[in-house]
Amino acid sequence: SAVISQKPSRDICQRGTSLTIQCQVDSQVTMMFWYRQQPGQSLTLIATANQGSEATYESGFVIDKFPISRPNLTFSTLTVSNMSPEDSSIYLCSVGRDQETQYFGPGTRLLVL
Amino acid sequence: GNSVTQMEGPVTLSEEAFLTINCTYTATGYPSLFWYVQYPGEGLQLLLKATKADDKGSNKGFEATYRKETTSFHLEKGSVQVSDSAVYFCALRSPGGKLIFGQGTELSVKP
Numbered sequence: 001s002a003v004i005s006q007k008p009s010r011d012i013c014q015r016g017t018s019l020t021i022q023c024q025v026d027s028q029v030t031m032m033f034w035y036r037q038q039p040g041q042s043l044t045l046i047a048t049a050n051q052g053s054e055a056t057y058e059s060g061f062v063i064d065k066f067p068i069s070r071p072n073l074t075f076s077t078l079t080v081s082n083m084s085p086e087d088s089s090i091y092l093c094s095v096g097r098d099q100e101t102q103y104f105g106p107g108t109r110l111l112v113l
Numbered sequence: 114g115n116s117v118t119q120m121e122g123p124v125t126l127s128e129e130a131f132l133t134i135n136c137t138y139t140a141t142g143y144p145s146l147f148w149y150v151q152y153p154g155e156g157l158q159l160l161l162k163a164t165k166a167d168d169k170g171s172n173k174g175f176e177a178t179y180r181k182e183t184t185s186f187h188l189e190k191g192s193v194q195v196s197d198s199a200v201y202f203c204a205l206r207s208p209g210g211k212l213i214f215g216q217g218t219e220l221s222v223k224p
Contacts, residue, residue: 042214104157
């Protein structure tokens with residue numbers, strides 16, 4: 001497995017602001033993903049973070065709202081832009097090395113007031 | 114499209130009871146199947162997986178068998194503990210690596 005860290009672990013933000021979440025892995029991985037878990041709900045994939053190129057977004061998610069960077073094989077960021085209370089969620093990054101299994105970070109708990 | 118359906122929770126059991134959480138899936142081909150567990154206030158941890166039909170995944174006393182005839186991957190444990198209280202997610206892996214999750218089943222084990 002991989003050791004995955006996320007920063008910040010939690011935050012409380014005001015509407016209209018933006019927050020950048022970092023995901024760091026202790027070794028190189030081929031795949032990195034960003035998921036959202038709304039309160040009491042399951043996980044939904046936001047996008048696949050592609051190293052050196054634009055992320056691949058799922059239906060319902062757009063780059064202007066959730067810009068993603070992945071400058072190398074161990075690091076990615078997700079920005080939640082122009083936040084509203086509906087963006088209050090847990091944001092999780094996951095990584096895959098062997099094309100089969102994904103491992104998840106501890107998550108970032110975001111509350112937007 | 115691919116989808117995963119789990120039995121609804123919450124499920125409340127007494128310690129040492131037998132646990133079954135049902136999971137069925139719809140998919141083209143034979144995707145890899147997973148169970149993840151989320152303890153209160155934490156992220157997701159991989160519990161077990163199966164990559165082909167008739168495979169049995171097991172870990173920490175939990176088991177699940179990949180049944181292609183019934184498109185199911187039910188999670189079982191013979192004797193649950195209070196420490197097993199968590200939310201359990203069944204998931205399948207789509208081509209390209211995307212995980213599709215069921216809605217999650219909350220398990221509460223009482224002493």
